[in-house]
Amino acid sequence: MRRVDPTIEDISKKGRRRDAVFITLMVLPAVILVIWQMYYPVIAGLRLAFTNYNIQNINRVRYVGFKNFIDLFKPGPFNDFYRTMWNSLVFVLGALIPQLIIGFALALMLNRAFRGRSIYQGVAFAPWAVSGFVIGIMWRWMFNGMGGVINDLLVKAGILKEPFGWLSSSSTALFCVIVAMVWYGIPFFTIMITAALQSVPQELYEAAEMDGAGRIAKFKAVTLPHIKSVIILTTLLRVIWIFTGSDTIISMTGGGPAGSTQILTSKIYYQLMDGSYGKASATSIVCTLIMVLYTLFYLKITKFAEDD
């Protein structure tokens, strides 16, 4: 390792070697843990995906070729893979778009100071401190068919005649999980976009005002160009977090009823809980491939956003 430190005149060979040792020792623990615990499992999962490894037949593990993948992709009455993929797409987009729009609107409204703004932010950001798992429990109870408060509100508002089992109907359950996810995700965008708005130089607004620009013109000419890259980056990142946010699904619906709320990551989790590690690895590989493709797309867009 060669050190090129322009500020310090230290070019003796001994000093350089000492630095190399120092650098190595400092980064080693983190590097070892990350490779061992994060990269290796994903790569080694390749091998496991071709076995029938199951917690119940641990002594009879053998290679089964592409069987796990064929089982995964083969269309059939009991195959829920395509439905799971469709659910994942609906879940990600359905949760993302409202939280982005509401989070953005909220950030704009909070950008101008008012009395009590700090307290307001404290309360409005609170859902973000709660875990996705607990969010699922909270909303499961509110959507409950018996004693659920959402039914009560809808009946009082005259929208429903009698209580409805939102989470036990396969046509409404996914919608309910998305509602919970939107509620959970708004603070993320508000926090991010608020930070971005604060970085817009105030002089630009003043200059635009001198030119006679109205509120909308100022927004288009000054605000949007400045925060565009932050919005793109956080949106792309948020997609990953929603996609991997299976905790909320597990605690709210358990993927049901009839697989109507199962997404790819929660499916893997249930395969793991069943002990079907071979099958889970095959599904994981599909999931990892999707993530890699998405990441390439992400990097391309990021570069585009930064160049702009």
Place this chain on the structure above:
Amino acid sequence: MQITKRERSDPKFWVGQVLRFAFLIIHLVVTVFPFYWMLNTSLKGSQAEIYAFPVIYWPENPTFQNYLNIAVKGNFIRFFTNSFTYAGIASLIGVIISVMSAYVLSRMRFKGRNWLLMLFLGTQMLPGVCGFAIKYQMMSKMHLINTVPGILLLYTSGVIPYSVVTLRSFFDGVPASLEEAALIDGCNRPQTMIKISVPLMLPGIASVLIFDFVNTWNDFGTANLFLDSTKKKTIAVALYSLIKSYDIAWGELMAGTIIAILPTMILFSLLRKYMVAGLVNGAVKG
């Protein structure tokens, strides 16, 4: 709030203000309502009151019976302590290891530096659940399933990538001139780091530590797979066994849920600025 003269005479401005505050108030109500509803349910004494329809918006005789039941009979005091211990130890060790790497990545120039950064950033794109199958095998070969060292290993390595990336961007914001002066005065690197840099970087380190604690505290998936023994399980896994039962005791469950979110809510209300800074730094500047 400062209102300019031009705005004061503009009726469109006032319409906008009314709409703005209407939106803010509605949003506040929607945000608070689920928390209020948890509290309301947890304070109800009887099943009849909990399942009543039309629902009861405030218990006639608020009682802490559910809290008492879940804490003592439900063993939640123990699970709370478990979660607290695991999250505390893992985030502390994780942050120490991360500070070491982040310091080097921020302050020194060497070959392979960008590759190292990519190594930490890249984990963002690997869903944790995708490696669990092999991890389970690895951990069981080392006899670390259902053990405290096992869960600490998983949690500690879990917090490292985010911490390194965020700490590095914090460190980049702290001027290096003091350290350079110390180096020229003959201090060696380790001395400079511990005596001069780390104290300067303490606010950043604290915010990452809190962030890691909250993230680890909020875990469900890892603990549920790798640690299901009754004595050692975390509060999230305990909640899971409550919702798995056929007849969910919602009053006790909501009391347990409130206990589970208490530490992160307290941390959040006291240290919101630090946590927000941690989130923004990790996501945007990483």
